[in-house]
Amino acid sequence: MEAQKEEPKTDGMKNIFTLGVVSFFTDVSSEMVFSLLPLFVVGLPGSGAEILGIIEGLAEALSNGMRAVSGFFSDKFRKRKTIVLIGYAFSNAVKPLFAVAQTAVDVLVIRVADRIGKGIRTSPRDALLSESMPENRRGTAFGLHRTLDQSGAIIGPLFASFALYVLGFNMRDIFWISFIPGFIALVVLIVFVQEKVRKPSGEFKFLAGMHDVFKGSFPFLLFIVGVFSLGAFNYSFILLNASEAGIDYRIVPIFYTLINVTHTLIAIPSGILSDKIGKEKVLMIGYGAFLITAVFLYLFPAHYLFAFLMALIFGIYDGINNTVARALVPKYAANEFRGTVYGLYYLVVGLCFLVANVIVGVLWQTFGPAASATYSIILSTAAIIGMILFTIRQKNQT
Numbered sequence: 001m002e003a004q005k006e007e008p009k010t011d012g013m014k015n016i017f018t019l020g021v022v023s024f025f026t027d028v029s030s031e032m033v034f035s036l037l038p039l040f041v042v043g044l045p046g047s048g049a050e051i052l053g054i055i056e057g058l059a060e061a062l063s064n065g066m067r068a069v070s071g072f073f074s075d076k077f078r079k080r081k082t083i084v085l086i087g088y089a090f091s092n093a094v095k096p097l098f099a100v101a102q103t104a105v106d107v108l109v110i111r112v113a114d115r116i117g118k119g120i121r122t123s124p125r126d127a128l129l130s131e132s133m134p135e136n137r138r139g140t141a142f143g144l145h146r147t148l149d150q151s152g153a154i155i156g157p158l159f160a161s162f163a164l165y166v167l168g169f170n171m172r173d174i175f176w177i178s179f180i181p182g183f184i185a186l187v188v189l190i191v192f193v194q195e196k197v198r199k200p201s202g203e204f205k206f207l208a209g210m211h212d213v214f215k216g217s218f219p220f221l222l223f224i225v226g227v228f229s230l231g232a233f234n235y236s237f238i239l240l241n242a243s244e245a246g247i248d249y250r251i252v253p254i255f256y257t258l259i260n261v262t263h264t265l266i267a268i269p270s271g272i273l274s275d276k277i278g279k280e281k282v283l284m285i286g287y288g289a290f291l292i293t294a295v296f297l298y299l300f301p302a303h304y305l306f307a308f309l310m311a312l313i314f315g316i317y318d319g320i321n322n323t324v325a326r327a328l329v330p331k332y333a334a335n336e337f338r339g340t341v342y343g344l345y346y347l348v349v350g351l352c353f354l355v356a357n358v359i360v361g362v363l364w365q366t367f368g369p370a371a372s373a374t375y376s377i378i379l380s381t382a383a384i385i386g387m388i389l390f391t392i393r394q395k396n397q398t
Helices: 012-034 037-042 049-077 080-100 104-132 135-165 171-177 179-192 218-231 235-244 252-277 279-299 304-332 335-367 369-397
Strands: none
Touching: 012 080, 012 104, 012 135, 012 171, 012 179, 012 252, 037 049, 037 104, 037 235, 049 080, 049 104, 049 235, 049 335, 080 104, 080 171, 080 179, 104 135, 104 304, 104 335, 135 171, 135 252, 135 304, 171 179, 218 279, 218 304, 218 335, 218 369, 235 252, 235 304, 235 335, 235 369, 252 279, 252 304, 279 304, 279 369, 304 335, 335 369
């Protein structure tokens, strides 16, 4: 099902920028925590790479599942900003509680709660973004939003390292401080983000419209994304690899900063390029960057210099994937089902992400990082081949 042509329904680029500012402060808050969380987790009694994989996979899977629900409800009730606010408020309330966590179970509960908040807000936020710009400028718009988002993700880890090294704070102090930028994000969202309120889309019927959503090419795209996500480990294993290479824990947040720097630098160029040559093609480039990261992990595990290089390349992959995939999804969705389609996309990604991170964590702890890399290499290669075939199919249909 191809998207209908539509004009933007909100205040265009101003709304994109304001939502970007909200994401900026949220990411300052989040990433000062998450740059330290993998090392915090593996340092807890009875924890390790396997537990880290379970925590990350389960948290992201539940988050993405919640995105399906929130996307559907935002389509039905047309109150996207309200749902977005609930999600941001919930995350910012629970995140500082990492400071009182004593066991891996404590971390799991707080991490899941934080990611559920993210899940509540993400689909309606992305729908707000996509409704603010026409399709031929959507890649650029998502690139701008992603750049502002990731600028916060650069500042957060830098502040964490500064506070640890210079101010003498510990990890738990950083977790408490994360509440401040999170609160600023809520104020900006409440005061400045605009939404043109529309009437609910008819009588509420759960899962209504699913038949229309699964028409056309969207299911094929979803399958390819799922295959890739089954092998895609997250940033935590890049940081764990850096730690195993002998890098001081106070420096590890700098590696997270490197990921976010390349992520930020690539976001707008990849969005602009995707508007020019096609979003499917640019997404393949992102998949290729992940494949290179996995190959380096296989060849040079726990290598000091390659740990830096892997962080940089992983950031390129992450920047392209999070910018272009989100801009690509509405191409295959009519406007009235956009929140639902985003939700389904995130649901598939989240469930596959759970499987990926659990398997990667088990392989890492049992056989070492090279085994985990082999698993990721196989699935990312399959996804790239699938995307090539999908692109050819779409070209033949036009």
